[in-house]
Amino acid sequence: MQPNPPQPNPPQPDFPQYGQPPGGPAQWGGAPPKPRANAVAAVIAGVLALLAAGMLVWFALYNVVVAAEAEGRSPGITVQNMASGVISAVVLVVAAGFTFARKIAGAWTLFGLCVFYVVAVFVGTPLVWGTPFGAQVKWLFSFDDSDSTAMALTIFLAVLTAITSAIAASVKSNDTKN
Numbered sequence: 001m002q003p004n005p006p007q008p009n010p011p012q013p014d015f016p017q018y019g020q021p022p023g024g025p026a027q028w029g030g031a032p033p034k035p036r037a038n039a040v041a042a043v044i045a046g047v048l049a050l051l052a053a054g055m056l057v058w059f060a061l062y063n064v065v066v067a068a069e070a071e072g073r074s075p076g077i078t079v080q081n082m083a084s085g086v087i088s089a090v091v092l093v094v095a096a097g098f099t100f101a102r103k104i105a106g107a108w109t110l111f112g113l114c115v116f117y118v119v120a121v122f123v124g125t126p127l128v129w130g131t132p133f134g135a136q137v138k139w140l141f142s143f144d145d146s147d148s149t150a151m152a153l154t155i156f157l158a159v160l161t162a163i164t165s166a167i168a169a170s171v172k173s174n175d176t177k178n
Contacts, residue, residue, distance in 0.1 A: 036102040041168035045161055049096035049110055052117075052157035053089040059150040060085025066147075077129065081147070088117065099165060107169035114162035118155055 063081040070078065095113055098106025126136045143149045 035104065035172035037099065037104050037107045037168040038171040038173060039102060041164050041171060042099050042102045042107060045107060045110060045165035045168050046096040046100040048157050048161040048164060049092050049099065049114070052114070052154050052161055053092040053096070055150045055154040055157060056085045056089040056092065059147055059154065060089070062145075062147045062150060099168060102168075104169050104172065107165045110165040111162050111169065114158040114165065117158045118162070121151060121155055 060082045063078050063085065067075055067078045067082065092110075092113060095106060095110040099110045121140065122133075122136065125131065126133050139148050140152050140155065141148075143152060
């Protein structure tokens with residue numbers, strides 16, 4: 001005669017039953033919520049970024065008109081202005097979307113892009129095209145042509161967006177609401 005195999009002990013009332021996760025009811029809700037960007041600052045930064053993207057599209061469209069009307073003018077800078085305006089606007093809209101979603105990395109990315117745009121206009125463009133810094137600043141804030149107005153407004157909005165996106169990324173919240 002063979003001995004009976006050992007039988008498992010029946011569950012005790014103090015221990016979790018089959019199908020229940022270990023831990024108590026407070027732990028059953030899942031992982032704690034991840035920190036998110038500040039809601040108000042994220043929305044403001046996103047709206048400002050969309051306005052800046054609109055200014056960049058305005059700048060690109062102005063250069064499309066200039067390219068269509070140009071006779072004998074070198075199209076190099078005009079094509080660069082069109083391409084950089086459209087590409088910059090698209091990248092800014094994507095970063096604004098992540099900022100609207102209150103992603104901390106999205107807000108920091110938006111901050112970095114805006115700082116990059118400001119530095120590129122004041123430092124990069126004069127270095128690439130050999131424009132004196134004073135002439136660049138004079139063109140930028142002269143508001144005499146549509147393209148200089150669009151770029152000046154882009155710079156102004158980029159500075160404001162950088163400030164608010166840095167605030168959104170720095171002031172985190174752990175709320176569970178969407």
